Every structure is written in structure tokens, then in C-alpha cells.
Amino acid sequence: MKLIFLLILGFNLAAAQNNYSLRVAVGKPTLHSLANILLGKFGAYRDDLKAYNLDGGYLLTKDLFTLPLDLYLKGGLTYYKDPFYNDVFGADFYIKIYYNVDFWKNRIRIGFGEGVSYTNRILEIERIDAALQNDNNSRFLNYLDISLDFDLGKLMKYKELNEVYVGFLIKHRSGIVGTINNVSHGGSNFESIYIEKNF
Numbered sequence: 001m002k003l004i005f006l007l008i009l010g011f012n013l014a015a016a017q018n019n020y021s022l023r024v025a026v027g028k029p030t031l032h033s034l035a036n037i038l039l040g041k042f043g044a045y046r047d048d049l050k051a052y053n054l055d056g057g058y059l060l061t062k063d064l065f066t067l068p069l070d071l072y073l074k075g076g077l078t079y080y081k082d083p084f085y086n087d088v089f090g091a092d093f094y095i096k097i098y099y100n101v102d103f104w105k106n107r108i109r110i111g112f113g114e115g116v117s118y119t120n121r122i123l124e125i126e127r128i129d130a131a132l133q134n135d136n137n138s139r140f141l142n143y144l145d146i147s148l149d150f151d152l153g154k155l156m157k158y159k160e161l162n163e164v165y166v167g168f169l170i171k172h173r174s175g176i177v178g179t180i181n182n183v184s185h186g187g188s189n190f191e192s193i194y195i196e197k198n199f
Helices: 002-011 034-038 124-133 152-156
Strands: 020-030 050-061 069-081 088-103 106-119 140-151 164-174 188-198
Touching: 020 069, 020 164, 034 164, 034 188, 050 088, 050 188, 069 106, 088 140, 106 152, 106 164, 124 188, 140 152, 140 188, 152 164
Parallel strands: none
Antiparallel strands: 020 050, 020 188, 050 069, 069 088, 088 106, 106 140, 140 164, 164 188
């Protein structure tokens, strides 16, 4: 709890235009498919495998098409911690759109990002997934960033924490059914929690 409080204070930067975003996330891999996760099936493959992620973004368009849609250009670095194999480092670059739902002076955002992902080694969870399906692996794959969060400041009625979002994230790497590097099943899903600050 102390760590979360310190992160919130650390992200509580002086806001001017809120054109930028910074996100810190931690997650665990799962063997569930993306479809199963979206249908509510959760569960880590191994608790000792973790992914630590830092993402930054720039607001391209606010209220796209006069709808409550915000479009960001984002990039991030991920450290995949594995106590039994070599640790892996990754980079993601993507476009992300948020649908803002405002109600009772609160805000929930539903986010969907699409882009590319690269790791310096094949992730263990991706080796397992490929082996189970007799499929290929690749360090370069398609990337999806799917999130659901809420504005902590508006929820707590504490103005200084406005534009601080806490939420759930799915980091998804895949070959888009064989489209990229002939990878049909050798991808990965990481279920993550995060805190994000717009400034």
C-alpha cells in the first residue's frame, strides 16, 4: 500500500495541458487465450514470472470526431523477470484510443491499443504456447494493449489526484494467426495492474 501511495505522489506532476501520459504496470503471464480473458477467465501461469512495464504517451487528438475518444501515440519498455531462465527485455510501440465514460462525476476509460512488440529473447510463456500448438516463435510480433481504468481523484473527490488512473491491463503479443513471422499460437498474454498519470 505504501508503494502505491508513493507512486501516486510521484506521478502527481503539475498538470498544464495533459498532453502526456506515464504508466507503470506489473503483470503475470497466463496460458488463457485473449478471448478467454475477455470472457472473464483469469489466472497466472506461474507466480514467480513477472513483467514490469513503463509506458509513455502523447495525446494526438482529444474528443475524436466530437466523441469521448482520446487518441494517443505510445511507447514502452518491459522487463520480463524469470528466476530460472535469462531475463528478457522488450519494447512496444503502438497507437491507443480511450473511450471515456463519465457518470456521477466519475470517469472510467476503456482503452484499446494496436502496434508492434519486440523482445531480445523468446519469452518462456511463448515457448510453452508454441510447443503446445506445434507452432513457431518470434521476437517481433503484433501487440495489443487492452485496458480498463478509473480516475482515482474523481472517485475519491480529491482534486490533486485527478487524471491519475488505476486499472487492469492485458498485454497481448501474437502473430495474428500466422500473418507475422508465421506465428499462429506462439504469443503471450500478461494480466497486469497499473497506475497512469496524465500531465
